[in-house]
Amino acid sequence: MTRSPENDVKKGPWSIEEDQKLxxxxxxxxxxxxxxxxxxxxxxxCGKSCRLRWTNYxxxxxxxxxxxxxxxxxxxxxxxxxxxxxxxxxxxxPKRTDNEIKNFWNTHLKKKLLKRxxxxxxxxxxxxxxxxxxxxxxxxxxxxxxxxINPLDPALNYNLQANSKDxxxxxxxxxxxxxxxxxxxQYFQGNSNLGDLxxxxxxxxxxxxxxxSMIAGFSNISPLLNQQHTSTSNSLPCFDGEMIxxxxxxxxxxDYPSNTYxxxxxxxxxxxxxxxxxxxxxxESIEQSHxxxxxxxxxxxxxxxxxxxxxEASSSFWKYILG
DNA sequence: AACCACATCAACCGCCAGATA
DNA sequence: TTATCTGGCGGTTGATGTGGT
Numbered sequence: 312m313t314r315s316p317e318n319d320v321k322k323g324p325w326s327i328e329e330d331q332k333l334x335x336x337x338x339x340x341x342x343x344x345x346x347x348x349x350x351x352x353x354x355x356x357c358g359k360s361c362r363l364r365w366t367n368y369x370x371x372x373x374x375x376x377x378x379x380x381x382x383x384x385x386x387x388x389x390x391x392x393x394x395x396x397x398x399x400x401x402x403x404x405p406k407r408t409d410n411e412i413k414n415f416w417n418t419h420l421k422k423k424l425l426k427r428x429x430x431x432x433x434x435x436x437x438x439x440x441x442x443x444x445x446x447x448x449x450x451x452x453x454x455x456x457x458x459x460i461n462p463l464d465p466a467l468n469y470n471l472q473a474n475s476k477d478x479x480x481x482x483x484x485x486x487x488x489x490x491x492x493x494x495x496x497q498y499f500q501g502n503s504n505l506g507d508l509x510x511x512x513x514x515x516x517x518x519x520x521x522x523x524s525m526i527a528g529f530s531n532i533s534p535l536l537n538q539q540h541t542s543t544s545n546s547l548p549c550f551d552g553e554m555i556x557x558x559x560x561x562x563x564x565x566d567y568p569s570n571t572y573x574x575x576x577x578x579x580x581x582x583x584x585x586x587x588x589x590x591x592x593x594x595e596s597i598e599q600s601h602x603x604x605x606x607x608x609x610x611x612x613x614x615x616x617x618x619x620x621x622x623e624a625s626s627s628f629w630k631y632i633l634g
Numbered sequence: 635a636a637c638c639a640c641a642t643c644a645a646c647c648g649c650c651a652g653a654t655a
Numbered sequence: 656t657t658a659t660c661t662g663g664c665g666g667t668t669g670a671t672g673t674g675g676t
Contacts (some may be wrong), residue, residue: 324644326668346661362662405661413665414643464640638676646668654660 321355325364332368367408374406378415391434
């Protein structure tokens with residue numbers, strides 16, 4: 312025997328009248344059998360829908376919205392212990408429903424933990440978090456380079472556009488950036504620069520040595536950056552022709568003791584910088600030698616990305632990121 | 635004012651486990 | 656023992672709200 316079909320029942324948001332009918336019936340008769348309740352209560356709804364409406368919305372004593380800091384901490388702690396067992400978590404929070412806790416987790420707490428560099432699935436710190444920052448900045452650099460090379464000439468962008476695989480990768484990186492910094496106005500704008508990005512992300516910490524590697528990484532992607540970097544090492548380059556002061560690249564940072572540097576966060580396999588390169592003096596040479604379809608130009612970014620994604624230790628995090 | 639992108643959350647769907655015939 | 660019913664759970668969807676351009 313199969314279950315009776317409930318195709319003719321109403322779906323979607325509940326009206327005030329429906330709510331009233333359900334409340335009045337349950338107050339008078341109790342919950343009883345949810346399967347038969349709708350008919351008895353005069354509702355054209357399935358029993359499941361009635362039960363959900365009652366338990367998540369109409370039931371007396373339900374507290375909705377406005378999660379306190381204590382409740383937040385409790386949810387995080389319980390989630391660490393129980394995982395996505397929302398009903399069990401809700402049992403520890405009187406007046407809260409599992410559905411609301413689940414929604415609150417997915418819309419607020421998950422992002423909060425990610426911003427703190429904590430994997431919301433495992434509740435462990437994300438080993439790749441600083442590297443993710445690096446990728447974010449590198450993508451910005453790449454995007455700026457494209458903008459700089461070619462605001463108008465489609466021929467110069469042709470090779471990039473023809474390489475759909477790299478486009479997919481760029482899209483993934485863009486998504487990574489959105490996770491860290493959901494403000495979309497910072498991406499793919501000609502005047503964006505690394506300094507703005509770092510200053511904006513006040514939550515994020517960037518290891519000084521890593522910042523050095525970051526510049527090296529930029530240089531691999533953008534020869535123009537490389538040239539500027541070598542000319543003023545205590546400034547961060549940007550593509551609008553200005554140099555912005557960088558507090559993380561002063562002389563003290565250069566002497567940053569290597570034994571305090573956590574190699575776990577180091578940049579994997581960046582190609583060495585070639586500061587004396589002289590082929591970037593004009594756009595033509597850039598076009599000939601450094602259009603990004605040349606695998607070597609983007610490899611540092613994408614190799615790093617692929618290494619991250621393939622790392623089992625952080626797979627749940629990346630699974631979340633890549634959706 | 636219109637449009638767009640993103641965030642929020644109520645509600646739905648499919649699955650599962652325990653109860654029952 | 657098996658088939659079916661029922662309630663509960665977690666994941667997902669889609670309508671709506673909000674803020675930025």
